[in-house]
Amino acid sequence: xxxxxxxxxxxxxxxxxxxxxxxxxxxxxxxxxxxxxxxxxxxxxxxxxxxxxxxxxxxxxxxxxxxxxxxxxxxxxxxxxxxxxxxxxxxxxxxxxxxxxxxxxxxxxxxxxxxxxxxxxxxxxxxxxxxxxxxxxxxxxxxxxxxxxxxxxxxxxxxxxxxxxxxxxxxxxxxxxxxxxxxxxxxxxxxxxxxxxxxxxxxxxxxxxxxxxxxxxxxxxxxxxxxxxxxxxxxxxxxxxxxxxxxxxxxxxxxxxxxxxxxxxxxxxxxxxxxxxxxxxxxxxxxxxxxx
Numbered sequence: 001x002x003x004x005x006x007x008x009x010x011x012x013x014x015x016x017x018x019x020x021x022x023x024x025x026x027x028x029x030x031x032x033x034x035x036x037x038x039x040x041x042x043x044x045x046x047x048x049x050x051x052x053x054x055x056x057x058x059x060x061x062x063x064x065x066x067x068x069x070x071x072x073x074x075x076x077x078x079x080x081x082x083x084x085x086x087x088x089x090x091x092x093x094x095x096x097x098x099x100x101x102x103x104x105x106x107x108x109x110x111x112x113x114x115x116x117x118x119x120x121x122x123x124x125x126x127x128x129x130x131x132x133x134x135x136x137x138x139x140x141x142x143x144x145x146x147x148x149x150x151x152x153x154x155x156x157x158x159x160x161x162x163x164x165x166x167x168x169x170x171x172x173x174x175x176x177x178x179x180x181x182x183x184x185x186x187x188x189x190x191x192x193x194x195x196x197x198x199x200x201x202x203x204x205x206x207x208x209x210x211x212x213x214x215x216x217x218x219x220x221x222x223x224x225x226x227x228x229x230x231x232x233x234x235x236x237x238x239x240x241x242x243x244x245x246x247x248x249x250x251x252x253x254x255x256x257x258x259x260x261x262x263x264x265x266x267x268x269x270x271x272x273x274x275x276x277x278x279x280x281x282x283x284x285x286x287x288x289x290x291x292x
Contacts, residue, residue, distance in 0.1 A: 065255050066180045073183040077247045080188060084236060092230045104227055106150035111207075111224045112162065113142045113149025118204045122165035126173050131163045138162065164261060167204075168197025172262030181251055189254040 067073065096104075116139040123131035138154040145153045154160040171193050172178070179192035190198065202208055211217045243249035 065251055067251065068180055069182065073181065073251075074247055076183045076185045077250070079185050080183070081246075083186070088226065088229055092226050092233065095226055096230045096233065099227075099230075101231075104230055107224075107227045108231060109142070109146070109152045110149045111227075112152075113139060113146070114206050114210075117206060118167075118201050119163040119165050121204055122167055122170045122201075123163050125167075125170045126165060128163070128165065131165065134160050135163055166197055167200040168194035168258070169261050171197055172258070178255065178258065181255065183247075183251070189250055191255075191258070194258065 116135050120132050120135040120139075123129070123135060137158075138160050141154040141158065141160070142149045142152055145151070155162070168191075176193050178194065182190050182192065182195060184190055184195070187198070207220060208217060211220050239249070240246045
C-alpha cells in the first residue's frame with residue numbers, strides 16, 4: 001500500500017507539471033526561459049522594435065565636415081542672418097506687395113535663362129552631353145517662344161528641365177575634394193572647392209559682360225536676389241525653427257547636398273533638393289537655393 005501511495009503521488013505531481021505547459025496556457029512568471037530548439041527561428045527577434053534581423057543595419061554614416069574656421073564662420077552666419085531679417089526680408093515683403101507673383105516668376109525665369117552658359121559649359125565639362133543639349137534647347141525655346149526668357153515653355157510644354165551643373169560640381173567630378181567649410185558673408189555657405197568654382201562661374205555669367213559697371217552690376221544681382229527670395233517667403237524661418245543649431249544644420253545640409261550632386265546620386269535635372277534646403281539668399285542664376 002505504501003508503494004502504491006508513493007506511485008500515486010508521483011503521478012499527481014507529474015500531471016500538475018504537464019498542465020502548466022499545456023497548449024493555450026501561459027508559462028508561470030517564475031519559470032525560466034527555455035532555450036530555442038535547433039532549427040526554429042526566433043520570431044520575436046524579427047519583430048520591429050523588439051529584435052534585429054541579421055541583415056538589418058540600423059547605423060547611419062555621419063557627415064564628415066572639416067570646419068577649422070568655425071568661430072569665423074559662425075560670425076559670418078550671424079551677419080548673414082541679420083542681413084536677412086533686417087534688410088532682405090523687409091525689402092522682399094514690400095516688393096511682394098507691389099509686384100504680383102506671375103511677374104516675379106517671369107523675372108526669375110529671365111535671369112535663369114541668361115545664366116544658361118554656366119550650366120551649358122559645366123554640363124559639357126562633366127561629359128553630360130545630353131544635359132548640355134537640353135540647355136541649348138531650353139535657351140532657344142525660352143528666348144523665342146518664352147519671350148526673352150520670361151516664360152519657361154521648355155519645361156511646361158516639353159518637359160525640358162534645367163540642369164544643376166556648376167564649376168564646383170565639375171571640379172568634384174574630376175576628383176577634387178571640398179576641403180574646409182567656409183561661410184562667406186552675403187554669398188553664404190561654401191567650401192574651398194566651391195569658392196574656386198564660384199569665381200570661375202563668374203566668368204561664364206553673361207550679366208558680368210552685359211552690365212560691366214560694378215555698381216549697376218551689383219544692383220542687378222541684388223534685384224535678382226530680392227526677387228528670388230520673394231518666391232520662397234518663410235522658408236528660412238521654418239528652417240531655423242526646425243533646427244537645434246541652425247549653423248550646424250545648414251553646414252551639414254550644404255555638404256550633404258553638394259556631395260550628392262558630385263557623386264551623381266542627385267538627379268542632374270533641377271528639382272526639389274534633397275535634403276530640403278532653406279531659400280535665403282536665392283538667385284535665379286543659382287543652381288543651389290540658398291547656397292549660391
